[in-house]
Amino acid sequence: MSHDHGHHTHPRPQDGNHPHGHPHGHSGGRLARLRHRVRHLLVPHSHASADKLDAALESSARGMRALWVSLAVLGFTAIAQAVIVVFSGSVALLGDTVHNASDALTAVPLGIAFVLGRRAATRRFTYGYGRAEDLAGIVIVATIAASAVFSAWIAIDRLVDPREMRHLWVVAAAAVVGFVGNEWVARYRIRIGRQIGSAALVADGLHARTDGYTSLAVLLSAGGAALGWQLADPVVGLLITAAILLVLRDAAREVFRRVMDAVDPALVDTAETALRQVPGVREIGGLRLRWIGHRLRAEADIVVDGHLNVRAGHRIAVEAEHALLHAIPKLSAAVIHTDVEPDDVERDPHHLLAHHTAA
Structure with missing residues (x-):
């Protein structure tokens, strides 16, 4: 699923929808959210x-x-x-x-x-x-x-x-x-x-x-x-x-x-670090940044647990965008695409796109 949250905000799901099975466990997720809330109090901002x-x-x-x-x-x-x-x-x-x-x-x-x-x-x-x-x-x-x-x-x-x-x-x-x-x-x-x-x-x-x-x-x-x-x-x-x-x-x-859409490689490193710290993100499939005028836009592919429901996956995507907005000051919007981890039983959901991939 793809999300572009650059122009609107979203209600936050209840804790019951928190993604399960991420490497940090529930206590790590709560600790990360606590740190984030403290940072909000110290450095108030808005993404509206x-x-x-x-x-x-x-x-x-x-x-x-x-x-x-x-x-x-x-x-x-x-x-x-x-x-x-x-x-x-x-x-x-x-x-x-x-x-x-x-x-x-x-x-x-x-x-x-x-x-x-x-x-x-x-x-x-x-x-x-x-x-x-x-x-x-x-x-x-x-x-x-x-x-x-x-x-x-x-x-x-x-x-x-x-x-x-x-x-x-x-x-x-x-x-x-x-x-x-x-x-x-x-x-x-x-x-x-x-x-x-x-x-x-x-x-x-x-x-x-x-x-x-x-x-x-x-x-x-x-x-x-x-x-x-x-x-x-x-x-x-x-x-x-x-x-x-x-x-x-x-x-x-x-x-x-x-x-030619070149960016400082250090910005890419910063963005990747921010995404990897988001609870529920298992891997980063791809990350692109580009300047439009003097503002940046980002596109990121993140891998999440394939057994999550839609709300939980969407929540991780929102938190990933939020992390990017914090990490990169000149970022105006981000498109977050969520992929699922490979499954031995389920066929790769991207097989429909295979014939569109450039050789």
């Missing part, structure tokens, strides 16, 4: 659908706040640097300014994704719109790649046609401002992104961190120009391009894993 919706909305709201704050900081930084680019003619600072501007603009697709993620599931989009964050992550990766191409093109052009850099001290000051602004935004985005489980926001934070390092590289450009090395500016511009490519690799890997 309204509370899960509130948690999802709150995480999206935190993501939106992170976007607006970082957009304001990076926007101010980019405008200040753009003014200095006009007066100094620094190609390295121009590349840094472009990175800051593009990083600020990535807030647009990510903000759209957060807004879409709040929409309720429909009969067409039965899992909701959380995948919009993955699409935003792809846009962010493409933006990082485009900024790398632009920076390389400008730097190569300046190598072919060298020009003098002016107002070196102002350029150096702009570089420091760019580093401070980007590093603050990077730390903020990465911290919020990891807290709410948004890979796209983490990738955006990595983008900002790269821009911070490229801002520091502009200092080298100004220093080289002050020493009379005219090619310092385009050479640093190429170094900036290389740094962007390194962060592009990390951001692309993060987004690719999310699109």
Whole structure:
């Protein structure tokens, strides 16, 4: 039997329906329930659908706040640097300014994704719109790649046609401002992104961190120009391009894993441990986790005593889902499928599905 308890709660059966024959015995089951009730008193919570919706909305709201704050900081930084680019003619600072501007603009697709993620599931989009964050992550990766191409093109052009850099001290000051602004935004985005489980926001934070390092590289450009090395500016511009490519690799890997439903193996270990501690669960037949936006969903196959009645089996499934919700904070729903232990007399109940199994 399969159960998806992600959107409703169920009445608890009486003790007379408690599954029998599990490895811990009746005293172990009572002890486990007592520990669980004490934990409830110490850490009150709810699994009702309204509370899960509130948690999802709150995480999206935190993501939106992170976007607006970082957009304001990076926007101010980019405008200040753009003014200095006009007066100094620094190609390295121009590349840094472009990175800051593009990083600020990535807030647009990510903000759209957060807004879409709040929409309720429909009969067409039965899992909701959380995948919009993955699409935003792809846009962010493409933006990082485009900024790398632009920076390389400008730097190569300046190598072919060298020009003098002016107002070196102002350029150096702009570089420091760019580093401070980007590093603050990077730390903020990465911290919020990891807290709410948004890979796209983490990738955006990595983008900002790269821009911070490229801002520091502009200092080298100004220093080289002050020493009379005219090619310092385009050479640093190429170094900036290389740094962007390194962060592009990390951001692309993060987004690719999310699109391909990759999860941290430690989460799987945590979920398996939680299921094995549920009284009545004899074995775990299968376990799958996937991200939808910045929330997790789980599917688990558990093996129970084949002589249990339907109510007892259902009770174990509910307790298994409950254990997962406790063990994995970002879990929004779980589908629990109960299988029975093999019986020498009864035919395998899955034989009807055998011809549907892929070779």
